[in-house]
Amino acid sequence: xxxxxxxxxxxGIDSATTLAVAKSMNFEIYALSFRYGQRHIIELESAxxxxxxxxxxxxxxxxxxxxxxxxxxxxxxIDVPKNRDxxxxxxxxxxxxxxxxxxxxxxxxxxxxxxxxAEDIFIGVxxxxxxxxxxxxxxxxxxxxxMANLATKSSVENKRGIKINTPLIEMSxxxxxxxxxxxxxxFSLTHSCYDPSADGAACGExxxxxxxxxxxxAAGIADPVKYN
Amino acid sequence: xxxxxxxxxxxGIDSATTLAVAKSMNFEIYALSFRYGQRHIIELESAxxxxxxxxxxxxxxxxxxxxxxxxxxxxxxIDVPKNRDxxxxxxxxxxxxxxxxxxxxxxxxxxxxxxxxAEDIFIGVxxxxxxxxxxxxxxxxxxxxxMANLATKSSVENKRGIKINTPLIEMSxxxxxxxxxxxxxxFSLTHSCYDPSADGAACGExxxxxxxxxxxxAAGIADPVKYN
Numbered sequence: 480x481x482x483x484x485x486x487x488x489x490x491g492i493d494s495a496t497t498l499a500v501a502k503s504m505n506f507e508i509y510a511l512s513f514r515y516g517q518r519h520i521i522e523l524e525s526a527x528x529x530x531x532x533x534x535x536x537x538x539x540x541x542x543x544x545x546x547x548x549x550x551x552x553x554x555x556x557i558d559v560p561k562n563r564d565x566x567x568x569x570x571x572x573x574x575x576x577x578x579x580x581x582x583x584x585x586x587x588x589x590x591x592x593x594x595x596x597a598e599d600i601f602i603g604v605x606x607x608x609x610x611x612x613x614x615x616x617x618x619x620x621x622x623x624x625x626m627a628n629l630a631t632k633s634s635v636e637n638k639r640g641i642k643i644n645t646p647l648i649e650m651s652x653x654x655x656x657x658x659x660x661x662x663x664x665x666f667s668l669t670h671s672c673y674d675p676s677a678d679g680a681a682c683g684e685x686x687x688x689x690x691x692x693x694x695x696x697a698a699g700i701a702d703p704v705k706y707n
Numbered sequence: 708x709x710x711x712x713x714x715x716x717x718x719g720i721d722s723a724t725t726l727a728v729a730k731s732m733n734f735e736i737y738a739l740s741f742r743y744g745q746r747h748i749i750e751l752e753s754a755x756x757x758x759x760x761x762x763x764x765x766x767x768x769x770x771x772x773x774x775x776x777x778x779x780x781x782x783x784x785i786d787v788p789k790n791r792d793x794x795x796x797x798x799x800x801x802x803x804x805x806x807x808x809x810x811x812x813x814x815x816x817x818x819x820x821x822x823x824x825a826e827d828i829f830i831g832v833x834x835x836x837x838x839x840x841x842x843x844x845x846x847x848x849x850x851x852x853x854m855a856n857l858a859t860k861s862s863v864e865n866k867r868g869i870k871i872n873t874p875l876i877e878m879s880x881x882x883x884x885x886x887x888x889x890x891x892x893x894f895s896l897t898h899s900c901y902d903p904s905a906d907g908a909a910c911g912e913x914x915x916x917x918x919x920x921x922x923x924x925a926a927g928i929a930d931p932v933k934y935n
Contacts, residue, residue, distance in 0.1 A: 544769040579818035582858045586814040590807035619857040626850035630810045635841040 483507045483597035484644070485588045488538070490525030491671045492691060493603035493647055496659035498533055500646040501601045503662050508535040509595060511588055515543045515577075521679050525670035532665060541587055561674075561684040581614035585623050589641060593631045598639055605647040605655060607690065620645055652694025660700055667703035680705045711735045711825035712872070713816045716766070718753030719899045720919060721831035721875055724887035726761055728874040729829045731890050736763040737823060739816055743771045743805075749907050753898035760893055769815055789902075789912040809842035813851055817869065821859045826867055833875040833883060835918065848873055880922025888928055895931035908933045 484506035488494045502508055510530040512523055523540060530538035581602070588600045608615035620643050627641040628634045634641065647655050659666065671691045672681035681688050683706040695702040712734035716722045730736055738758040740751055751768060758766035809830070816828045830848070837843035848871050855869040856862045862869065875883050887894065899919045900909035909916050911934040923930040 541772040543771055577818075578821040578860070579814055579858055582814040582817055582854070583811070586807055586810040589810055590805075593806040613860055613863040614858045616857065619854065622850070622854035622857050626810070626847065626854045629844065629847040629850050630807055630842045632806070632841055 481507045484599040486601040490522040495529045497603035499662035510535040510538040528668040601644045653697035656698040712827040713820045714829040718750045723757045725831035727890035738763040738766040756896040829872045881925035884926040
């Protein structure tokens with residue numbers, strides 16, 4: 480029997496590629512997404528399509544209450560910034576940062592991993608993210624893993640460890656797109672835009688669209704999603 | 708202005724006493740509870756009364772989806788054990804253990820602390836708990852704190868640290884009850900039973916009732932809640 484892995488899946492390029500990597504390592508895929516007060520639920524539709532595309536054993540969508548806590552342009556009523564210089568993105572933590580988001584997501588993944596008996600969790604953080612988001616940095620992931628190995632019944636009783644896998648952590652967006660492409664990710668199923676129009680078309684101007692478009696350009700691959 | 712603290716509040720004796728300790732240290736209280744698929748929502752009514760009693764600035768009840776993940780007698784349809792020998796409780800992890808619960812609760816507390824600018828989180832884990840629950844042990848709390856200090860924007864930008872306060876960690880149940888009593892906790896507002904009757908009376912037979920009753924006896928204080 481193949482080993483099980485819990486894969487955090489947002490429906491964007493990074494998590495779709497991460498799922499493809501886990502699949503290529505012969506893990507049974509338990510995909511985990513969140514309904515967390517995102518303004519655009521279209522992300523979850525993308526996540527469902529990606530999970531189906533890669534034959535996930537289960538795809539769990541957990542409802543969590545980040546909107547109640549607030550503090551981010553992704554969950555609060557703060558405007559999403561548009562057409563910023565990509566050079567600037569690495570200098571400050573973006574206001575689209577959701578407080579402690581990866582801590583919360585990984586905590587759920589840990590709970591589910593324990594219940595299904597998985598020792599592996601996959602998360603698609605990468606070099607571009609961790610210049611802006613503190614909870615994408617390798618030192619955060621490593622500290623989370625240490626904590627996780629003290630947190631669970633299985634770690635105490637069976638000395639079974641939890642590994643937080645970050646296959647994209649050293650990759651640029653272009654490298655992720657090339658990797659995903661090689662592993663059969665259908666990027667038309669993915670969604671990145673922070674501010675899509677009602678029909679789901681991407682704005683092409685938010686930080687996420689700008690990074691995505693630059694990544695596809697650098698990878699020499701056409702982006703199959705629709706832009707306004 | 709007083710410093711702010713996020714206090715995890717379940718409505719039981721331990722978290723009520725923890726809140727009283729934070730209050731006695733002149734923190735402004737931001738109480739945080741969870742609706743997590745507990746079978747008995749009466750816990751939350753106790754939490755609300757305790758928060759009100761100690762003039763919490765806010766009391767947030769976050770909806771989270773632990774029931775969906777499953778794996779515990781507290782969220783799944785597994786029978787709550789009754790009339791066990793208290794000596795046995797310390798030997799095995801109880802089936803009322805909820806996978807990664809404190810990791811998830813503390814992750815939310817961390818998110819809220821960041822949004823409101825609090826540097827202190829209080830959680831009522833103690834010596835009795837941590838013989839049974841891995842995520843109540845001091846080494847877990849310490850690893851969580853290390854991780855938290857790598858997870859947030861404020862820890863990166865302002866070098867502002869997060870402290871996880873565990874004022875009860877070395878205390879027995881009797882000591883907690885004496886401490887709470889000295890700090891003005893009204894224990895008639897609290898709730899501990901895993902299996903209360905419809906009118907809210909405690910069963911007196913589950914692990915939680917047995918520990919509570921033994922604690923009150925050892926403290927030489929009468930337990931004001933109603934038992935069947």
